Amino acid sequence: MDQIMNAYLEKIDRYLRPLPLSERTDIINEIKSQMMELKAGNCLTSDQITERLGNPKELAGAYLGESLSQSAAFSLRRLIYAILFYCLAGLGGIFILPFTTILAGALLVCGVIAPVSGLVKAAGFLMGFDVPWVSFQFGSWTAHPLLALPLSVLLGILLFLAGKGFWKLTLKYIQVVSSRQRSVHSV
Numbered sequence: 001m002d003q004i005m006n007a008y009l010e011k012i013d014r015y016l017r018p019l020p021l022s023e024r025t026d027i028i029n030e031i032k033s034q035m036m037e038l039k040a041g042n043c044l045t046s047d048q049i050t051e052r053l054g055n056p057k058e059l060a061g062a063y064l065g066e067s068l069s070q071s072a073a074f075s076l077r078r079l080i081y082a083i084l085f086y087c088l089a090g091l092g093g094i095f096i097l098p099f100t101t102i103l104a105g106a107l108l109v110c111g112v113i114a115p116v117s118g119l120v121k122a123a124g125f126l127m128g129f130d131v132p133w134v135s136f137q138f139g140s141w142t143a144h145p146l147l148a149l150p151l152s153v154l155l156g157i158l159l160f161l162a163g164k165g166f167w168k169l170t171l172k173y174i175q176v177v178s179s180r181q182r183s184v185h186s187v
Helices: 003-015 022-040 044-054 055-068 076-089 092-125 146-187
Strands: none
Touching: 003 022, 003 044, 003 055, 022 044, 092 146
16 A cells, blocks of 8 residues: 555544444455555556545545444444434535525526516507506616616526526536445445
8 A cells, every 4th residue: 555545544544533443444454455456457547536536524424424324223432423423414404405506596596587577567668658667776776667678688698697597507516426326435
């Protein structure tokens, strides 16, 4: 084993400190044998092997979760395992996914509503009546109804693109988490 793989194993060992020494040793030996198989069978470099295994913190979190789920009895140690597992593996999803998903949907809807509102305001002005509940206002400045149409279309495009960007970010996050989970289970 070279320095890169040893450093990787040491990081995992640190994250697995709450586990008993015998369990930690078993896990480290299992990961070490998987590393050796990858090195021999696929002719991968140490960097490629550690990249394939993923973030040591997440891998350790997966092992903590597995250790936690194997026994149904309550103990303070198991409670600490559960807290550590969710801290290592789950809190990102609790905050990131709702934020990006809700923001994506809201921005996409606003991206459609903005040009329609500008069209309603301009059409009302051209027909000779005022639509007071629709206006394009920036600070204390209010746009003329005919100027509001191109401004609202531009704003709608920007909001729609931002919504699509947040949606892509949501999908990318899900893809990364899924691939990490698959790599943990396939290794």
